[in-house]
Amino acid sequence: MVYKSFWAIALCFLPLPALAATLPTPRQNGDYSARTGHKYWVVVDPDPKGVNCRWSTAMPAAWYDPGAKLPPFQFDQWAVVKQFKKNTMLTANLAPAGFAMLSDTQGRAWLKVSIGVNDRICMVRANAKLIKPIQR
Numbered sequence: 557m558v559y560k561s562f563w564a565i566a567l568c569f570l571p572l573p574a575l576a577a578t579l580p581t582p583r584q585n586g587d588y589s590a591r592t593g594h595k596y597w598v599v600v601d602p603d604p605k606g607v608n609c610r611w612s613t614a615m616p617a618a619w620y621d622p623g624a625k626l627p628p629f630q631f632d633q634w635a636v637v638k639q640f641k642k643n644t645m646l647t648a649n650l651a652p653a654g655f656a657m658l659s660d661t662q663g664r665a666w667l668k669v670s671i672g673v674n675d676r677i678c679m680v681r682a683n684a685k686l687i688k689p690i691q692r
Contacts, residue, residue: 579691582684590657590665590682596692597646597667600685606639607686609669609678620652620675629660631679638671638678646687649677657682 614627648656665682
């Protein structure tokens with residue numbers, strides 16, 4: 557009995573295999589679910605200009621603060637502040653609640669991409685034609 561208890565406790569401290577974590581899968585229209593906390597993505601869009609990453613000057617610096625006044629999430633109308641070429645690795649920002657995505661006013665998912673210190677981000681359209689999740 558002690559032998560079984562030892563193994564039951566020991567198994568609790570073993571790390572889960574990397575393959576146990578499933579990668580997000582796109583919906584039928586290619587969009588990823590806005591309810592993911594997956595952190596690592598790669599650009600797959602073949603456009604030589606790259607994928608646009610957008611941000612609005614109307615967003616407060618502390619955009620993640622629960623009391624922040626946010627503009628409408630019409631991300632496709634926001635200014636392009638950065639472009640990422642094919643095979644560029646993107647790191648999602650998971651602040652403030654562990655989710656990597658926000659939905660725009662049309663219900664489409666956008667990835668919050670970390671681009672600097674102090675939770676600086678920009679938004680990339682979260683569609684399988686543009687990006688895909690990767691293990692790291």
